[in-house]
Amino acid sequence: MTVLSVNLNKIALLRNSRGRDYPNVVKYAQDLIELGVQGITVHPRQDERHTKRQDVYDLAALIKPMPGIEFNVEGYPSDDFLALIEAVRPDQCTLVPDGPDQLTSDHGWDLMQHAERVTALAQQLNSWDVRCSVFLDPDEAQVRLAAESGVDRIELYTEEFAQRHAEGNYQETLKRYQAAADLANALGLGVNAGHDLDLSNLTDFLTIPDILEVSIGHALTVESLEMGRVQVIEAYLKICQNAA
Secondary structure (H helix, E strand, C coil): CCEEEEECHHHHHHHHCCCCCCCCHHHHHHHHHHCCCCEEEECCCCCCCCCCHHHHHHHHHHHCCCCCCEEEEEECCCHHHHHHHHHHCCCEEEECCCCCCCCCCCCCCCHHHHHHHHHHHHHHHHHCCCEEEEEECCCHHHHHHHHHHCCCEEEEECHHHHHHHHHCCCHHHHHHHHHHHHHHHHCCCEEEEECCCCCCCHHHHCCCCCCCEEEECHHHHHHHHHHCHHHHHHHHHHHHHCCC
């Protein structure tokens, strides 16, 4: 079974737009967990345009006493971000190579340039008892470098798959993702996935075996507005439970 981790950035963005604590991010996370969600993800950025640093502390306080619920904090490994991770000690930290001016994450790490840095980061996170995952394009050369760097998992950046799926011509692209995932597993890495996955494409993506976790936020939030949160969460959980 694949773990569904819901990214709460869009809920935080909605809250921030009115200048009051509504919707409350922690309450929203608690409601999702009660519906059966097994993981919560946030991606605090330096300008706090959606998830705020305090949200990370508050969500950690909610989740730590809950066995079986994972807390995943994504972000660019700035000094401030790493200090937050050290303080909170989430279950997983996903390192993302995006700058403060990016609207959203749009590429994986180039480990040909950054392998030494990522190796040091993985060692630091592991010393805090935090699982290290890196955001990665479905490139077998990058997967091999990730395995050499000592990270625990990769998160496959799935925007290209989502785009091809929407066009109705995704099979060759899916094969590249499967090859990257198969290689990662063979090299001892766990495999997560995320970015633009939704109810229309997730079933096809999860024909790839042994995807441990999918992180979904934007699409899930929009679908919840259209269909209702309970129905959407039930649909995602069913897909994840039936995963290869």
